[in-house]
Amino acid sequence: MLPLICPLCQEALQPDNKSWSCSNNHSYDQARQGYLNLLLVQYKNSRQPGDTPTMLAYRQAFLDAGHYQPVSDRINELLALGNPAALLDMGCGEGYYTARLKQAIAGCAIGGLDISKDAIIKACRRSRDIQWLVGSTARLPVPDASLDAALCVFSPWSWDECLRCLKPGGQVLLVGPHADHLLSLRTALYDSVHHTPELIKSLPEGLAIVNDQTLRYALDLTSADLANLIGMTPHGFRSSPERQRAVIEKGLGGLEVAMRLVLLQRS
Numbered sequence: 001m002l003p004l005i006c007p008l009c010q011e012a013l014q015p016d017n018k019s020w021s022c023s024n025n026h027s028y029d030q031a032r033q034g035y036l037n038l039l040l041v042q043y044k045n046s047r048q049p050g051d052t053p054t055m056l057a058y059r060q061a062f063l064d065a066g067h068y069q070p071v072s073d074r075i076n077e078l079l080a081l082g083n084p085a086a087l088l089d090m091g092c093g094e095g096y097y098t099a100r101l102k103q104a105i106a107g108c109a110i111g112g113l114d115i116s117k118d119a120i121i122k123a124c125r126r127s128r129d130i131q132w133l134v135g136s137t138a139r140l141p142v143p144d145a146s147l148d149a150a151l152c153v154f155s156p157w158s159w160d161e162c163l164r165c166l167k168p169g170g171q172v173l174l175v176g177p178h179a180d181h182l183l184s185l186r187t188a189l190y191d192s193v194h195h196t197p198e199l200i201k202s203l204p205e206g207l208a209i210v211n212d213q214t215l216r217y218a219l220d221l222t223s224a225d226l227a228n229l230i231g232m233t234p235h236g237f238r239s240s241p242e243r244q245r246a247v248i249e250k251g252l253g254g255l256e257v258a259m260r261l262v263l264l265q266r267s
């Protein structure tokens with residue numbers, strides 16, 4: 001189990017049955033589904049922050065069909081090399097990558113954190129062996145230098161928080177889209193394809209890149225798979241419904257996954 005800190009005062013949290021409290025008597029009850037909500041209302045950016053239940057349903061259907069399993073396998077390989085004892089998946093969503101990581105690294109205490117309560121409720125159904133947390137990646141509820149590794153897949157992260165929470169020699173794996181990722185889909189949905197932001201714009205002092213690679217493979221999707229892929233991404237609300245229907249009905253050739261995986265290590 002990962003050590004936790006109070007999101008209000010940053011003192012250590014201690015478990016007592018299904019409640020966690022700090023020395024300042026701030027208390028947090030574990031939900032019946034098994035997760036702990038450590039997201040303070042003043043740090044919410046909306047009433048229901050994070051992905052919508054509809055997007056989560058699309059994502060779960062797409063991921064459970066195995067279309068991104070090669071990405072998950074590569075994540076597991078890279079993080080297992082460091083033999084971590086304590087790992088946090090930052091922005092874990094409905095827990096697909098987290099649950100597969102738990103199976104791949106025996107004996108590792110793994111937590112999954114997301115700002116969406118709906119996502120974490122779904123994640124709880126995947127595994128009871130993972131510490132599921134509602135919280136913000138901008139304010140991780142773990143102590144200084146307490147993590148051997150951290151993972152961030154298609155989610156925001158904070159350099160300051162990574163440096164604070166990682167032990168010396170600890171690693172963080174960032175996973176995001178290469179410029180070519182799903183290019184044929186983006187071309188079909190828009191008149192012009194926007195530039196994909198760099199996964200790392202500048203590297204802060206204290207972190208060094210130890211592995212930087214791009215994973216590529218072709219996708220051959222059914223109409224239902226394409227609907228799930230579009231629906232689980234911002235393309236589902238950014239592109240026109242007419243273009244989405246055309247892609248889903250006609251199918252799409254030349255679709256390629258291009259994921260960049262960057263492994264960084266704290267000095």
